[in-house]
Amino acid sequence: MGKRLALTGDMAAAESMRQINPDVVAAYPITPQTEIMMTFSQFVADGLVDTELVRVDSEHSAMSACVGSAAAGARTMTATAANGLALMHEVVYIAASTRLPIVMPVVNRALSAPINIHCDHSDTMAERDSGWIQIFSQDPQEVYDHILLALKLSEHPDVLLPTMVNQDGFITSHGVEPVEILDDSVVKTWIGDYKPKHTLLDFENPITVGPLDLYDYYFEHKRQQVDAIDNAFKIYPQVAKELSKLTKREYPMIEQYNIEKADHVIVTMASAAGTTRYVVDQLTEKGEKVGLLKIRLFRPFPADQIVNILKGKKSVAVLDRSASFGSFPPLAEEIRNALYDEKTKPPVYSFVFGLGGRDLLPSHVEHVFKGLAKGSFNTKTIEYLGVR
Amino acid sequence: MGNFIEIRWHGRGGQGAKSASQIIAESLFALGKFAQSFPEYGAERAGAPMRAFNRIDEKPITLYAPVENPDIVIVIDPTLLSAIDVSDGLKKDGILLINSKDDPKKIKTKFDFKDFKVYTVPASTIAVEEIGRDMPNTPMLGALSKISSIIKLKDLEEKFKEHFTEKLGELMVGKNIKAMARGFKEVKE
Numbered sequence: 001m002g003k004r005l006a007l008t009g010d011m012a013a014a015e016s017m018r019q020i021n022p023d024v025v026a027a028y029p030i031t032p033q034t035e036i037m038m039t040f041s042q043f044v045a046d047g048l049v050d051t052e053l054v055r056v057d058s059e060h061s062a063m064s065a066c067v068g069s070a071a072a073g074a075r076t077m078t079a080t081a082a083n084g085l086a087l088m089h090e091v092v093y094i095a096a097s098t099r100l101p102i103v104m105p106v107v108n109r110a111l112s113a114p115i116n117i118h119c120d121h122s123d124t125m126a127e128r129d130s131g132w133i134q135i136f137s138q139d140p141q142e143v144y145d146h147i148l149l150a151l152k153l154s155e156h157p158d159v160l161l162p163t164m165v166n167q168d169g170f171i172t173s174h175g176v177e178p179v180e181i182l183d184d185s186v187v188k189t190w191i192g193d194y195k196p197k198h199t200l201l202d203f204e205n206p207i208t209v210g211p212l213d214l215y216d217y218y219f220e221h222k223r224q225q226v227d228a229i230d231n232a233f234k235i236y237p238q239v240a241k242e243l244s245k246l247t248k249r250e251y252p253m254i255e256q257y258n259i260e261k262a263d264h265v266i267v268t269m270a271s272a273a274g275t276t277r278y279v280v281d282q283l284t285e286k287g288e289k290v291g292l293l294k295i296r297l298f299r300p301f302p303a304d305q306i307v308n309i310l311k312g313k314k315s316v317a318v319l320d321r322s323a324s325f326g327s328f329p330p331l332a333e334e335i336r337n338a339l340y341d342e343k344t345k346p347p348v349y350s351f352v353f354g355l356g357g358r359d360l361l362p363s364h365v366e367h368v369f370k371g372l373a374k375g376s377f378n379t380k381t382i383e384y385l386g387v388r
Numbered sequence: 389m390g391n392f393i394e395i396r397w398h399g400r401g402g403q404g405a406k407s408a409s410q411i412i413a414e415s416l417f418a419l420g421k422f423a424q425s426f427p428e429y430g431a432e433r434a435g436a437p438m439r440a441f442n443r444i445d446e447k448p449i450t451l452y453a454p455v456e457n458p459d460i461v462i463v464i465d466p467t468l469l470s471a472i473d474v475s476d477g478l479k480k481d482g483i484l485l486i487n488s489k490d491d492p493k494k495i496k497t498k499f500d501f502k503d504f505k506v507y508t509v510p511a512s513t514i515a516v517e518e519i520g521r522d523m524p525n526t527p528m529l530g531a532l533s534k535i536s537s538i539i540k541l542k543d544l545e546e547k548f549k550e551h552f553t554e555k556l557g558e559l560m561v562g563k564n565i566k567a568m569a570r571g572f573k574e575v576k577e
Contacts, residue, residue: 004417005417006410006413006414006417006425117429118429138450139450139452168452170426170429171426171452172452174426174427174429175424175425175426175452176410176413176414176424176425176426177413177423177424177425177449178417178422178423271452272452274450274451274452275450275451275452275453277450278450278451359453359454360452360453361453361454361456362451362453
């Protein structure tokens, strides 16, 4: 039987890392991720894990060390946020292209400038085309669960790709909530040993990793990478089902709340989905037909499932916690792209909220639902919630 | 007050508002209830005004926004009373618990808190006498336990022991628990 602990999102991440007991962790501290590595370093110092902790000089070095260690066949993890993720950027691509199943909790924080330590999704959205699987967490419980799920998904032989497990900086990373933890032995048995087919240290079957690859083969390798992340659509539900059996919690790629009867739907991710759910409850009590579609898996993007849910709705609002300067923000673009081929489709309105940690209040969400019902928004422009 | 209760803490960095709000959440989890505890982080420095929040319910809580209309406001640092409006958004007849040696009636008149139930507890005096320095958060917790039905004193004591014995040592935990009990006894309406 597991136990119920009071944990922040950062502590929940460290707790799942402790249970995974990775062979190698290479990391550099950055707010608001620091508490993950601070807590995990204590586990290392106390002898609770066997991990080789590599204290590197920067995030670029952290991801480089992770690439080396994962290529050598070690189960490898790191964690970062914001500018740290940006500094990793070059090697983030290399990790995915080299097909290394590194799992990395990312504590989402605004990218400079001006400097800001608070939450938005600009850091992780800058990596959306890097080839990593990206999962978003609403609360510390999901952070804990998703990291376990990510490990199994990443290491699956049909996938072999790294995964970012995102959580909202401070809102989730520093908020204390109840988290149910599985028994160490249950986690250990479920994740099993990591036995990669090809490693640098397999001297009987020598391989080359990261060679020069020009116009003769590079394109084919990229094409295989496309297939690999598409395979995640097939493997994700299997892994999620296995984990659900252990935790009694569900992890659909997209989560529907009050959708069936809803005319107007908000699509969003992470902690904003929690606040939206609260407002959906309040408005439903007053007889309004509103629902929430929470995106858990952002890469690969489960467009087919989303289309089936949204195509009959009267209107859809997409709430993004990042901007894409000069165009529509990332999630809104995805939703519109997904619906484009449908003959009958709802208007999709785009909203940006919460940049640099600006709060998303229930009143903002109500404003969106009320505007949807009245038809007072314009599909050609982006609305900004909570900006002065 | 229903099952869904929201608390806002006002203190200055380093006075333990964040820890106190965490102790409440942890004590309630142990009793099978649901709670959130989250601080508001600005520029993190000792002495700067800061806020922390609790949300409490019988069922899981999915709201992730600051508390706008608290049921209870707890002021750990009395110098904040003249610096900011600590009653901002506090519900009518809501509880205002203040660390002060003054009589609650005096504070009620001075700061025009007529719409609220005002309580005071000399938490700093208790802390200096019992703990040896001005760490008023534990007597404030004791006082909160007395004036609301949120949590029993013994549940708070147990969680405090569990959480802090390793960090503070048994002697210091004992002093804090005594300070908590005095806060419970000495709070006035």
